[in-house]
Amino acid sequence: MSEAVRVAIIGSGPAGLSAAARAAQLGLSHVLLEKTDHLSDTIFKYQKGKHVMATPARLDLRSDCRFDEGSREAILGIWDEDAAANKVTVAYRAEVVEVTGEKGAFHIRTASGDTIVAEHIVLAIGTQGNPNRLRCPGNDLPHIIYQVDDPEDFRDRHITVVGSGDAGIENALGVAEEALENRVTILNRSKDFARAKAKNVSDLMEAGENGAIDIRTETQPKIVEPGWLTLETPTGDERIECDVIVARLGSVAPRAFVESMGIEFTGPDREAFPKLSPTFETTVPGIYVIGALAGYPLIKHCMNQGYDVVEFINGNNALTPADEKNLATIFANLPQQKTVGEWLDHLRVRVRIFADVSPLQMREFMLDSKLAYYPAGEVVFEKDEPGSSLFAIADGHALVEVAPGVTVPIEQGSIFGEVGLISGRKRGATIRAGEDSIFVEVSRTAALKLMGAVPGAKRVIERISLERQLLQIFKGGLRVEDLAPVIDGAEVIRVSAGKPVVVEGDAGDDVYVVRSGSMVVEKHIGGRPIFLRYLPAGSYFGEMAVLSGEKRNATVKAAVGSEVIKLTGAGFKAMLAARSQVRAATEAAVAERAAMNGFIESRKTSYTSAVDLYSDTASFIMKEGLGEATDALLIDENLCVGCDNCEKACADSHEGLSRLDREAGRTFAHLHVPTSCRHCEHPHCMADCPPNVIHRGPDGEVYMEDGCIGCGNCMRNCPYGVIRMESTPPPKPGLLSWLLLGRGPGPGEPSPQWTKANMPEGKKPKKIAVKCDMCKGIAGGPACVRACPTGAAIRVSPEEFLSVARLEEDAD
Template identity: 30%
Template sequence: MDGPLKELFSLIPMYERMFDIDDSLKELFSNIPLFKGENQDRVIAHLMECPIATYAPGEFILKNGEFDENCCVLLVGRANVHLAGGVDHIEEDKVITEGEFFGEIAALSGLPRTADIKAADHCAVMQIPKDKMFEVLDEFPMVRSRIEDTYRRRILSNQLRKVPIFADLADSDLDVIKDKATINVFRKGEIIFKQGDRADAFYLILFGFVKVSTSKGRGAKTLAYLKGEQHFGEVALLKENGIRTATVTAINRTHLIKISRDDFVTFMSGRKDLRGALAEISKKREAIAQRMAGDMHLSDTLEATIEAGIIHTRSTHMLDITKCVQCGACVESCAKLHDGVSRLVRKGVRLNGFLMAVTSCRHCDDPACMYECPTGAIARDPSGEIYQKSFCIGCGMCVKSCPYNSLTLVEVHPAKKAGIFSKLLTRITSGRESDWVEVPVSEANFTLEPKGRLKKSGKKVVRCDMCDSYDFLGCVYNCPTGAMAMVNPSEYFSDLIPNE
């Protein structure tokens, strides 16, 4: 071995020992504080096949905002943690050293990475896949308690600073909150508190979305929708009677930091500036609530976007029905771009009379289809896009689990080697080279099938892949009137989100 690789490995003195023999492995794992005190043979048996990646100095090990559910252990080298928005700012205590683990927040919560982690030296990182990590947690209680403690400590350190009202607090003040706070996870549709309840806590949203609503008589009215880094529950705590003025419900799986009433009141008692800031926010919230209460259109639109599960998705097709002339170009182009099967159905949920959230994959932050897939054929790329792997068996579990009916089960046919004419035709019509053409089952020559193709005719799930093999979105690009758009709902409906 010569060249840059040799140079890299020479800087990683443990590398050779790592892959040497069992004794070396045992020594390596015994030096990892996370696994100390556990049966090393069992730990090695579990983690033997975990991939190990190497990184050059300055290279990203993890990127903030990306979806990747591995828990990592730094075997060799040092890495720097950069919290969101502060890549140039490295604090001494945010350095990860050999034997430390990281990435447990995304692995445990299934949510995007919360910080950038960059290699400071040449690094070797063991990547423990989420499933493997849960196996380890189940077998080794000490590992579980270490990971969960670290998860709580880190998530509070990382996220509390992102909350505007806590951004300027001194570290000692934040430590007080960290000690008192608990992390609670709410399921989709679960009520966090009800209007009229006695206020018992203050909440900060770590991840997820909540809906704030009030009820008068039989009807309920949606007043606001809050997302990560926003807080709620302070209005009642600041008032003397301490009664909740609204009901708060989790829109999807929501992680909250909860600070009990007594701890909150004690913490706030000596901090007039913070109290003032919260009172100011409460005032603005009340004004927003009044505006929503007086504007049926606004309130109904907000309600519709929440009910249809649109507002908390990463992207959705939005059809302006006042512009749509029903030419069918969107569906036709989708079919042409995806082997004759359109992934777009021009039906959906009507919002406010002239917008329609069209039925197509919304690439949810909390994808039920991915969790339900028995074969792991549904995955999420770092940008959050959900995609289908080639080994989908067409069982239809994801179709049933999708709350928005966005997935379609279609018949697929085996392929045969394309002739010159077929190749030319494909090139002319789609501009793509393909050595394979799909044929009816009766004509299929199965021995010609490439690796990864289905051996026989069967069902397969199709979903919107955002035209990932093209540099344009077929349905949007081919709409003659500009009625179809792909939008990020939280940006598109930003007017519906209270601005504090």
């Protein structure tokens, strides 16, 4: 192709297709480059019949292509029609391998050797990357597949899975389902499955022991032939029958390719995105990035951006983004009247953390945020209220209540509520508006994204959080100025689970603050470590040695992966010296802790077994990952009669699905931790939710609001296996009609058979994530606990459960 096109669009997903359609509508010469032989490969690869959602509902679609929620097939069909109707020029099998040149004359070389010359490039390649391929002879045979759409497609076959990551193990377990009668082998080049999640590994090992999967370690494929596979094993080559090879060898992220064009990213970490201007232009003029690669994983965003970017390239600078009306509603209820653009500029000038934020990023943050007017004296939030959002002061100032009747001001331009970003626990202090003020409330996810994308914002937030955390811990008239000696030498240290921070008997006078995660304190008494205390985030330790000048009198180690802030002993002493009240308060706290240690030690001599049980129970609870729990279901198996009324109550309090499995899970000394959500301090499930529907509610519960797209990320990310992907069963007949007439399946979750038989005609069940929401919105509280007839079930946080009161009662 010799003649230059106005715009070349790389990638034909929703973003690229929408961009190409707009270019075609505007009459721009264009080409849409697609590496496969069909449009939108990511969605093409979805499981057959998968229901695709159209979130966020509040955002209007602005594209020449249509899109509404529906099945994968319907959506792909509509897009094929729209591509044809808009007369989009598509080049299939055009995998781009290199881009050279500059704005006006980019040279795009494809894998087949063609070169396309384009004035502008729109990169819409998504984040899927290319799967790594097998490297042995025969690797081009068609029976090698790189993903399993639906395990049910495989029946009575010899299947070999190559790859030891989660994807490989999950595929192997899927096709090894007994009813499918496949003979499944999994190959692992190394000895163990170190890259996979523990749950997957244990499931795989169990399947191996049951004979459902043949697990071959230190083995790799050597030669692929139709029907056969030669393996290279530690004991020599071996030829096995093999009809299908599933290769799950990871993929090459597209970042290297993007960087090869000279495009800069916001940072070195994996979450970083390309740096973009308000018109999606990268640091290389003439190259634009949209869609998932730009950080927008939702289809609607992608399609709108495709439309917008081509309008921008065409010189339409007056175009307001499709989210303008959403932003306008955010600014609508304020006393001052400004346009959206003016508000955004106002905030960027006045708030410190927004100083380095680009206008495009600012728009996005505001969509996840709220701007509110607070009259003087109004409470923004109260102490001990759950909440994780960050507030920034646009106008006015805030007052923090550090002690009853004592307030400290926070000036305009600063932030508050930042503790929620680091530790998902309750608010540390009550905050009021000091005068008529306007505060920006940024959701935790948006704030974390901001910190990831804008290093300047991250620095400001981290410094302020450290100051505040120390102010809250060491109360008593401490001021920001007093903290300078401590903060300048402070250092954030990451500690992996089980690693000690302070070891009993060592010298050292550093003081540590638990920033996130939690710690356990242990002391060697009578030749074995005895659990003394559980320290949740926001506690401090190591102060005894500073005050006494003696060696460490106990070991402190991380219960879960945690972060601690190390303060030097000298700086800490200087801080105490500055404020006698703080010194007195710290000494009082030390005395209290020492008294408790003394109590446990004295009990150890007279009530050895009670102390041992307390200590062992604590270690069991920590080992079960409850160190990161804020509220967990614990069952006393001395009381549990196995009636499963908790599960039934759970199902009946929600939409017919139980969110807990009573019988599964580990047990120690009759204390059973069932498979049920523990509402982690930092929920793993929240980490990667494309529609961002997982939140922490007012009672500390981690819950999902409507809008789940069924991607299953949360289920895979949860280390405790408490999230199910299920479709809602049809409504059941009432309880009385079951009791008196025997109609319906009765209390609890209906059997799959009943659900299938009673699903209304034509309704296709859609599987979405289901997890415990701690019975949010139900006045009576958690149904599992209320419905336990014997009192076996309770919900507690680890610090409540492991109180010394427990030990006292046990010893008495």
